[in-house]
Amino acid sequence: MLVNGKQMKSLWRDGTEIKMIDQRILPQRIEIFTARDENEIAYAIKEMVVRGAPAIGVAAAYGIAIAEDKDYAVNLLSKTRPTAHDLFYAITYMKDAIEHGKDALESADEYMNAIIEKCRKIGENGKKLIKNGYKILTHCNAGALATIDYGTALAPIRMAKDKEIFVWVDETRPRLQGLLTSWELYHEGISHAVIADNAAGYFMEKGEVDMVIVGADRIALNYDVANKIGTYEKAVVAKENEIPFYVAAPLNTFDKDIENGNQIKIEERSMEEVTKIYNFKTGVRNPAFDITPAKYITGIITEEGIIKP
Numbered sequence: 001m002l003v004n005g006k007q008m009k010s011l012w013r014d015g016t017e018i019k020m021i022d023q024r025i026l027p028q029r030i031e032i033f034t035a036r037d038e039n040e041i042a043y044a045i046k047e048m049v050v051r052g053a054p055a056i057g058v059a060a061a062y063g064i065a066i067a068e069d070k071d072y073a074v075n076l077l078s079k080t081r082p083t084a085h086d087l088f089y090a091i092t093y094m095k096d097a098i099e100h101g102k103d104a105l106e107s108a109d110e111y112m113n114a115i116i117e118k119c120r121k122i123g124e125n126g127k128k129l130i131k132n133g134y135k136i137l138t139h140c141n142a143g144a145l146a147t148i149d150y151g152t153a154l155a156p157i158r159m160a161k162d163k164e165i166f167v168w169v170d171e172t173r174p175r176l177q178g179l180l181t182s183w184e185l186y187h188e189g190i191s192h193a194v195i196a197d198n199a200a201g202y203f204m205e206k207g208e209v210d211m212v213i214v215g216a217d218r219i220a221l222n223y224d225v226a227n228k229i230g231t232y233e234k235a236v237v238a239k240e241n242e243i244p245f246y247v248a249a250p251l252n253t254f255d256k257d258i259e260n261g262n263q264i265k266i267e268e269r270s271m272e273e274v275t276k277i278y279n280f281k282t283g284v285r286n287p288a289f290d291i292t293p294a295k296y297i298t299g300i301i302t303e304e305g306i307i308k309p
């Protein structure tokens, strides 16, 4: 991704130290968080220093790679966040690599490079859907920050930047990942506007949205998609307004053990994420993801092509 005119990844390895852009502090300023062991990686995932399904997976792979006690690291990291399938896919990948006597650090590097390449291909496949003049709505941040480079939902948008395009960015309460998307688009020089989550339907109904592209945290075998809370609502309103609704995700987001969205565990996060703006004290629920039934999805843009549910 471009940051101040230079190529940068959201996470990288420096010897046995894992460096990452601290996503809690963006877009105000760029600060680098350094993890030196699996406990610091687990903290980074749990506290959302690093976030987004593919990036969480890469962080976990490195957490296992730099750990002295691999079993402890596997156990610790698998309890950090429940919904993103990448986390568990990466842990299994690293367990297999280590069992086969492969170098752990090299395996984690390979894992990261493979994720970046999948995202690049998602961009190539998805950009064909974007026509000149398109206004595209996205939810949450499924950009390079969430995937190390390119993004999933943002990869086709990045690669279509030679066309005249405009991006509507849902703010994405309560963690405001939309501001991360806006930060990425600003640095790429792509025209966009952040809108309150409640405003998406207004712009769809006014004919101001030509397509929706979102990422995914886990996809069931029937193509139901778990993604950031609010995705479901956008999909329903898009269908009502006959706007194509695309999910962009690598094939490893499919969970072969999950038949449908009801079986996906939805993370519930702390009430402070919701209450801290006005510091009110009352009953709060804070589910971090929701399920979009397959019937609302026009296509899933993957590294191998576009799948029609």
Ligand code: MRU
Pocket: 051, 052, 053, 054, 084, 139, 140, 141, 142, 143, 146, 147, 151, 152, 153, 177, 214, 215, 216, 217, 227, 228, 229, 288
């Ligand atoms: O809670 P987060 O910020 O980790 O949630 C991220 C999302 O929901 C993304 O849209 C999803 O992981 C796809 S990222 C490429």
